[in-house]
Amino acid sequence: MSTVAGHYSYWMTIVLIVAGMYILIARGNLLKKLLGLAVLQSSVYLLYIAPAKLVGGTAPIVAEGYAVYSNPLPHVLILTAIVVGVATLALGLALVVRIREAYGSIEEDEILAQDRAPDGTHDRER
Amino acid sequence: MALVVVALALQRNLFGAVVLFGIYSFLMATVLVALDAVDVAMTEAAVGAGVSTVLLLSALYLVGGMETKPLVRPLVPLALSIAVGAVLAYGMQGLPAFSDPEAPIHTHVAPRYLKEGLKETGVPNIVTAVLASYRGYDTLGETLVVFTAGAGVIALLRRRERKKK
Amino acid sequence: MTGDLILRIVAKLLMPFMLLFALYVQFHGDYGPGGGFQAGVITAAAIVFYAITFGLASAQRLVPERLVERLLAAGVLLYAGVGFAGVLLGGNYLDYFVLDHDPVHGQHRGIFWVEAGVGVTVAGVMLKVFYMFAGRGRDAGDA
Numbered sequence: 012m013s014t015v016a017g018h019y020s021y022w023m024t025i026v027l028i029v030a031g032m033y034i035l036i037a038r039g040n041l042l043k044k045l046l047g048l049a050v051l052q053s054s055v056y057l058l059y060i061a062p063a064k065l066v067g068g069t070a071p072i073v074a075e076g077y078a079v080y081s082n083p084l085p086h087v088l089i090l091t092a093i094v095v096g097v098a099t100l101a102l103g104l105a106l107v108v109r110i111r112e113a114y115g116s117i118e119e120d121e122i123l124a125q126d127r128a129p130d131g132t133h134d135r136e137r
Numbered sequence: 138m139a140l141v142v143v144a145l146a147l148q149r150n151l152f153g154a155v156v157l158f159g160i161y162s163f164l165m166a167t168v169l170v171a172l173d174a175v176d177v178a179m180t181e182a183a184v185g186a187g188v189s190t191v192l193l194l195s196a197l198y199l200v201g202g203m204e205t206k207p208l209v210r211p212l213v214p215l216a217l218s219i220a221v222g223a224v225l226a227y228g229m230q231g232l233p234a235f236s237d238p239e240a241p242i243h244t245h246v247a248p249r250y251l252k253e254g255l256k257e258t259g260v261p262n263i264v265t266a267v268l269a270s271y272r273g274y275d276t277l278g279e280t281l282v283v284f285t286a287g288a289g290v291i292a293l294l295r296r297r298e299r300k301k302k
Numbered sequence: 303m304t305g306d307l308i309l310r311i312v313a314k315l316l317m318p319f320m321l322l323f324a325l326y327v328q329f330h331g332d333y334g335p336g337g338g339f340q341a342g343v344i345t346a347a348a349i350v351f352y353a354i355t356f357g358l359a360s361a362q363r364l365v366p367e368r369l370v371e372r373l374l375a376a377g378v379l380l381y382a383g384v385g386f387a388g389v390l391l392g393g394n395y396l397d398y399f400v401l402d403h404d405p406v407h408g409q410h411r412g413i414f415w416v417e418a419g420v421g422v423t424v425a426g427v428m429l430k431v432f433y434m435f436a437g438r439g440r441d442a443g444d445a
Contacts, residue, residue, distance in 0.1 A: 021229045029222035037214035064172045081173040083263040091279040094339045097184045098286035101431040104196040105293040111200040183343040195435040284378050287427035294434040
């Protein structure tokens, strides 16, 4: 069936989205959650870049002898998205580090348990 | 690549997970080269495989390496993720096929950028031209976001040093 | 700090080339793949490499933290400043056509400076973030 072959890149994207989302939801570890988020994010890169490709085209740098170029617009959008992505990843990591210092753990359930505990454990917070 | 992602999902040693993430980023970069997105691939290789791996490792050093808890109930998130995937697969049927020159994204502004870009800006790399000139406001915003994220990290991680003094 | 002789010598040999490559990517971005974002990241990666090999302290002697913080803000200001330069010369904000008597040259010049601003900011942020994390680790290790 032509839809399967023609949509191959989208299938790949969906696999990545599902995997990233699974890691994001199922894992209690905050660092692992961030990794899942990064995978989810990069699946979006693929989602944007793949439709921009034209078979037989070349990279969007104008030169003699080429007439067909890939679409430059998604490249621009994703280029900035990657850098912003790593900046937000850094921000998330900073938050994780702070949480680790405040709670002594980066496991979601342990943090929740500490929050629900009446008191006593709270003096570890600042 | 899918294999690496699955391994990433199953890996409980966080160090291993970070290394796998680096491998994954590099594979993603090669895929992007194959898709003609050389600028993006360059960024992904430098950012994903380089800087973010270093950042993850240095954060890992601060938070400790092992994921202590095994998965509690993996079925609910798994079902939810697969449901989302199914919805996406359904929506995907409406998208144009891979490398279809008649797809909407190839017929709106992109041809104009490609045709006029060199003439109007004198810059053969259209990605750079669009990035800095046609969409200068976007890029200014993105730069500000990066700046703000950096400022946020400084604000989050600096407090303790001052306290120590 | 690692005492590995080979690693240190190779790092010393590679450093200039990495920085040169970053500059090439920055200024050749108009003609080939590259631009401010990539160049910034590569610069930061080169210095991070230096820091990993020779220790954080010597990297901070090379590129002091204060300088990095200045750079971080300077890049954004440079970008915004290009916009205001356009306004002052009678155009719209971020309008490069007025930067030179020939509109195409003006565009080229505007793109050049904007990319420079982006590169400086990205390099500054990446490096600063690395310093923050790494410096934190050292403190925790000492305590």
